[in-house]
Amino acid sequence: MAADLTVKPRRWRGGRTRVDTTQAASPGWLRGYLRALGPGLVTGASDDDPSGIATYAQAGSSFGFSFLWTAVLTFPLMAAVQEICDRTALATGKGLGELATERLGGKSRSVVIGLVGLLIVANALNISADLVAVGSGMHLLHAGPTVVWALVAGAAISALLLSGSFELVARVFKLLCVALLAYIAMLVVIKVNWGSVAHATFVPHLSIGSSYEALLVAILGTTISPYLFFWQSMHRLEEMRDEPEGGNYPEPLPEREDEAAAEKQRRSRFDVFCGMAFSNIVMFAIIVTTAATLGAHGKHNIQSAAQAASALKPVAGRFASALFALGFIGAGMLAIPVLAGAGSAGMAGLLGKATGFSRSPRDAPTFYSLVLLGTAGGAAFSLLGVNPIRLLVFVAALNGVAAAPFLLLVMVISNDQNIMGDYANGKLARTLGWTTTALMTTAAFILFAFAHGGGIY
8 A cells, every 4th residue: 555655755846945854863763653653543542432432342242243344344444544634734734624725616615614513513422422431431440420520531631732732732642542452451351262253354244134234334434433534634734833844834745855755754654554553453352352241141232331341340350341441431531632623623724713732722712712612512411411322323423424525525635636746646545535435425325224214213
């Protein structure tokens, strides 16, 4: 994949000379690439939020290892899409919202603004469900009431995001990614028939039935979520501003020396691919864990991450239950600011306003207002006692509506040589990108069919 996506960096059209950022004192090869892990890793980890964990747990507990093949299917698709989103930021120094404004006319832009508005609403509802999940996880660990910890989590995240320090935010995000290692550790704690796992992974077992098909659509929707497109682009821009040559103006690849631009693109691609691989490995581990424990013991009605953790205790022991809870607590704390920031960045960019956690609230008031609206709205919903399962079903429907048109937008922008120059999509990127768009469009139609027939609700 890397060979096909590689393009020759070009110099800035204005002929402006920039300092070569590949310094002689740069770290060793391995250390340099490990230090490059950031936006892609955070995007991948935030994809495994408590609602996603609940979906994967339901897949494992209800259908055993039958859904393991989806981890193999979704990895190249989500890796290709996130690499494309990442490359738009690298090539232009602009977010997807800004690029959509440049590329689209009046009516099309209005449609995208409406879709981003829907995304912000969906993200606020998802934040609510994730706050409840964090509170439930702390309650399972006997740390206190669910509502109290949901409010504490919301307040702590809001304070972090208002700090105006991207360096601090980025460090906290990376630290929270570690929590998801708990699910990989679960594979050591429980007994697994690895022969059956290997067979189910590489020999897809398809089933005809509304429950199986609905869950398949849910897995696709929670794995390839539209908010991740905006977040990947935004986080990469934040990282570029944080570079010595960045500042308020993120330096795009065409303005860099050829060698520096090529190295930046390689390391960024490494970051994205590692992040997507990590996301899919966690997904894989959750399905295996719940299939080998809950599913094997007849516990099939799992509808939340907290319920899965609670059900694990009599089956796999207190330690396994605590590990599972710690995993989704950390995942929720990571996903909430990503959910709040993604839609806010898209809308602010479409409106021509400044975005990013590296800017102070005074410099980016529209962006921060939308972020706080999302987190505060999510916290308010969590206090209303709304059924989180019904909430997530509604969110899945909204994301299902939004994923296909947002993918179409991403592909139109990334294929446009007037915008991307030499960094426009190669053949493999176009193939995987359009395949993902077609798949998510089909998933949206199936979702509508189930909703109309009452199969989801």
